[in-house]
Amino acid sequence: MSDHEQQPLPPTSRQSGDALPPVEQHAQQYETVRNAHETELIEDYVELIGDLLRHRGEARAADIASRMAVSQATVSKMIRRLNELGLVTSRPYRSLFLTEEGQRMAETSRARHDIVLHFLRALGVRDTTARIDAEGMEHHVSDETLTIMQRFTESHQP
Amino acid sequence: MSDHEQQPLPPTSRQSGDALPPVEQHAQQYETVRNAHETELIEDYVELIGDLLRHRGEARAADIASRMAVSQATVSKMIRRLNELGLVTSRPYRSLFLTEEGQRMAETSRARHDIVLHFLRALGVRDTTARIDAEGMEHHVSDETLTIMQRFTESHQP
DNA sequence: AATAATTGTTAGCAAAGGCTAAACTATTTG
DNA sequence: CAAATAGTTTAGCCTTTGCTAACAATTATT
Ligand SMILES: [Mn+2]
Ligand SMILES: [Mn+2]
Ligand SMILES: [Mn+2]
Ligand SMILES: [Mn+2]
Numbered sequence: 207m208s209d210h211e212q213q214p215l216p217p218t219s220r221q222s223g224d225a226l227p228p229v230e231q232h233a234q235q236y237e238t239v240r241n242a243h244e245t246e247l248i249e250d251y252v253e254l255i256g257d258l259l260r261h262r263g264e265a266r267a268a269d270i271a272s273r274m275a276v277s278q279a280t281v282s283k284m285i286r287r288l289n290e291l292g293l294v295t296s297r298p299y300r301s302l303f304l305t306e307e308g309q310r311m312a313e314t315s316r317a318r319h320d321i322v323l324h325f326l327r328a329l330g331v332r333d334t335t336a337r338i339d340a341e342g343m344e345h346h347v348s349d350e351t352l353t354i355m356q357r358f359t360e361s362h363q364p
Numbered sequence: 365m366s367d368h369e370q371q372p373l374p375p376t377s378r379q380s381g382d383a384l385p386p387v388e389q390h391a392q393q394y395e396t397v398r399n400a401h402e403t404e405l406i407e408d409y410v411e412l413i414g415d416l417l418r419h420r421g422e423a424r425a426a427d428i429a430s431r432m433a434v435s436q437a438t439v440s441k442m443i444r445r446l447n448e449l450g451l452v453t454s455r456p457y458r459s460l461f462l463t464e465e466g467q468r469m470a471e472t473s474r475a476r477h478d479i480v481l482h483f484l485r486a487l488g489v490r491d492t493t494a495r496i497d498a499e500g501m502e503h504h505v506s507d508e509t510l511t512i513m514q515r516f517t518e519s520h521q522p
Numbered sequence: 523a524a525t526a527a528t529t530g531t532t533a534g535c536a537a538a539g540g541c542t543a544a545a546c547t548a549t550t551t552g
Numbered sequence: 553c554a555a556a557t558a559g560t561t562t563a564g565c566c567t568t569t570g571c572t573a574a575c576a577a578t579t580a581t582t
Contacts, residue, residue: 232431235496272387279572350493351489354488358487440562441539457547
């Protein structure tokens, strides 16, 4: 075993940063993030399709492409995948629709997204910023935190 | 132009979900998230290497692999990339070290990570959950929100 | 009806981030 | 010091998510 203590680093310079968590716990943090990233895009597509259907009555591939700032080819490919996953139905040149399962996912995602967005606004974040932050944060917020956010929002502007 | 209003949808069923943002703003939300995802992994590696150096005096590939719950091959490949990016220096079979730029990135990431973690704890989230959520959220929190989180934490446990 | 514009699909490419298996190097132990 | 163990690297594979370019189908305009 080689000695690891090179310069003992004065304990004063270390008021910053918590201790390292135990290896298994630390590993679980990263694993959870990787899992979230696997479903993140799917959720955003399904959620957006649901929003378009609700607000516009139809959800076209071109709308998705411009709202996501992504090429139509990318959207087309993703739609095939959503189809295979049983989340949407699509006929060429027609609006997309959500399956039962797709609707459930859209609803869950939208609810979660709204909780995060409203929480950020209640905290005092400007609307534009809150929307940007919520789009990314939503996929990484546990149910526990979500509940706490919801309570906070309710109690801070009834 | 085909008419989109199929069923006008009773306005009562719509207390949920805000209006759709204008296309350009909506697009920017997703773009920001995609950009964050590009740097996210890099930041986590650099931050972890910094933490290992600080707490353990050295940062070995094997430690990174077990803490990230990823294969050693994956770590080895990523180290080469960090090297090419000028963030770390590495001699084969020796500890990694951070370059000047790597140290700056580690410091910035750690500070941001801590702000999010402490904020969640101040909100009332349990430690384990807070750590998991912070690991994912940290990359999607704007400077504006970060500042607000910091103020909140300070004023809620002095 | 013919043409133009929009919308959608397909093919082919690339980078990122995983993995396993095999080879190699270093360290620890008998 | 030889053998065993632990750590590191490389090669080759796969999936996801993006892109552009070319083509096809639909819808809108003249
Ligand atoms: Mn969303
Ligand atoms: Mn999102
Ligand atoms: Mn972090
Ligand atoms: Mn992280």
